[in-house]
Amino acid sequence: MSHLIRPTRRGFMTGAAALAGAATLRFPTPALAQSDRPDLVIAVQGLVDNLEPIAAISNVGMRVVNAMYDTLLYRNFLANPDGSGAVIEPGLATGVERLNDRTVRVTLRDDVVFHNSEPMTAQDVAFSFGYDRMFGPEPLTPRAAYFRPDLAEVSVIDDSTVEFVTNGPDYAMEKRLASWIGWVVPEGYFRDKGLDGFGTAPIGTGPYKLKEFLRGDRVVLEANDDYWRGRPTARTVTFVVVPETATRVAGLISGEYHIACALNPDNIPLLQRYNEVEGRGAQIENTHLVVHNQVDNVLADKRVRRAMHKCIDRDALNTALWAGLAGVTNGFQLPMQGEAYDPNRAPYRQDIEGAKALLAEAGYSGKPITYRTLNDYYVNSVAAAQAMQQWWQEAGLNVEIEIKENWGQVTGDGLMSRNWSNGFPLTDPVTPLTTDWHEGSNVQKNYGWKAPEEFNALLGKIRSMPNSPERSAAFQRALDIFDDEAPGTPLYRPYELYGIQSSIGWSPVTFEWMELRPHNLAFD
């Protein structure tokens, strides 16, 4: 059983089509032309401390990572005009061939160089996904354990071929190689620097390379003129931290920033007042969640967790806080998960009386439950917390909101409930269930969730089966258990709203990153 992915031109933006052909030609890069290109400034709500591409997985990390690195295969979000495309196209690999249910082979481009001018080799690719970095007992990137496929071996077949073998069947491998674990890093440089060293002075193959990194303040990238997909269209890209939404909007309107990320739908009427700026956005493949740490507290009783879950009126949150632009899901699933998605699954309904009954049954005595959140990290997080708190109170749940300064304080001592988000990066049921809620996940390992055996067995099935009615049934059954156990509960699909100078040609995609490659960034 094998198939070869070929580039699909369908839906490509015109510029991109030209660039795909031009990739091998290489643009000449006259020194004078440097100044034609603008310096792009993007105001963001936060930055990660480590730009190693897997360590950086988060709502604020991926947009920088995607500008600096490439994935082996490329998910072309822009194949759909609304940025939701799921077409897998060649990336650093020109093709992918499936040998059997456990084995996938990729053929590599031979014209890719890293930012330090070293050519990208098969060894670099094997290292990026390999035993030492990703799946050994002490991986150089420990965080890979949460996101990686169940790899058994990654080996170099020849100079342009790398083979991936998983322990069990893995039909999502191609999607994984196009996802947020699919970045390729240079082996020698990475080993030299180690995780933290690399994260401070990272090197990738992407359109922009690091120029300056001031933790918590800004990341400045400059064009990588040798980029294999063509010459980047901005001279530099600066991600500057502006924690306040209102300040990001003000800076956008004043012209200080070209793009302002993570705006609130309440900002739209203001943006509409100015001709020079506009709002662009998309519902992203992500849900905001409430997640519970159940160790030694009242949340160990699933009836209390379910009561919290039942109190939430997601439609009201969407209508009021998101101007109806967010997505209310029916269960912990999204349509782009494909065949296993059940459009007829019953939506979540607010049921305060049901919550009261559960609490009475559990003998909940009004013991305080703390709910932690950062201020503006997730758009609308504090407003949603306050709205939920009212509903919880109505049901008799004594929830106290704690607004924290940083993630260390949120996840530190005394954690009970908090907000969180899960990405759905694979257009497949494997994420986020088998990555964020599985046996080795933080929630099961550290937050004391004792998942039923059946749940973990179902995750194994979902992970290892090809799409089939049986897999869909396993997925739906796992979702039933998830809702019954309520180790956490999804709120809504957030609407990622960008404010942008109207003259800039750029489209958002349905994921928590930005596409800044030449085919999606044009200046007048």
Next chain:
Amino acid sequence: MHFSIRQSASAVRQSSPVLVAACLWLGLMVFVAVFAPWIAPYGYAEQDLLLRLQPPSFAGGPPGHWLGTDHLGRDVFSRAIYSIRISMAVAFFGALIGAVFGTALGALAAHRRGLVEEIVMGLVDVQAALPFLIFALLVIAFFGNELFLFVLVVGFQGWERYARLARGLVLDAKTRGYAAAARSMGLPLWRVYLVHIGPNIAGAMAVQFTLNLPETIILEAGLSFLGLGIQPPLTSLGLMLNDSRNYIVLHWWLPAVPGALIFVTALSMSLIGDGLRDWFDRSQR
């Protein structure tokens, strides 16, 4: 020096209409603070998500929400009422803590002299040299944010001024005959300080207290605005301002209401403090 109602009343009568207005305003604020739950038509956390960001009823908003609603559909008028209560309480008790603590330390320094005085006055200098906001940030970052701790932190502001003032006044009082007389009659120390020296320095301390109050109001507002003060769902004037950040341009009533309340209240307190000082200076003469 005699305090009497008649004298105070005449002092108010002689003073400018501005001072009268300030007194009336502050009186109103105290009244609102005390009777907040009876005045406010809604609870401070009571939401109506479908009726959010409504302008005040006089500006075309729905009736029943005189000052409009905020981003969670909470009644701005009711929140303002409760915010006055919380902010006034934090400011008052905060200032009181500073006054009691500072005065006690100042009196102790004046009484003991020597090393104790050196240490106390050293601390006073440190406190005076320390940017207070940084100190407040540090304490809250280390010990977390509890209402009680927050009041303590607010109370810490300005204690050094009371300490300095109290030390000077007590030193002065000790040279006066009445203190020496009381002491030589064999009265216990606490009686000398509380019954004899205390009332004699109370006027000056009261002036200092009134002058300090507006600063504590603004400090509460500042810290809450920075997210370090009062935590939701509780409300305060600073927190209301904080909530309104995102809405300044299109929903003017959200910042305007708490902003105006902070401004007018702090100004009134300041004016009253000045008036009290002037009156006190005159009566000293």
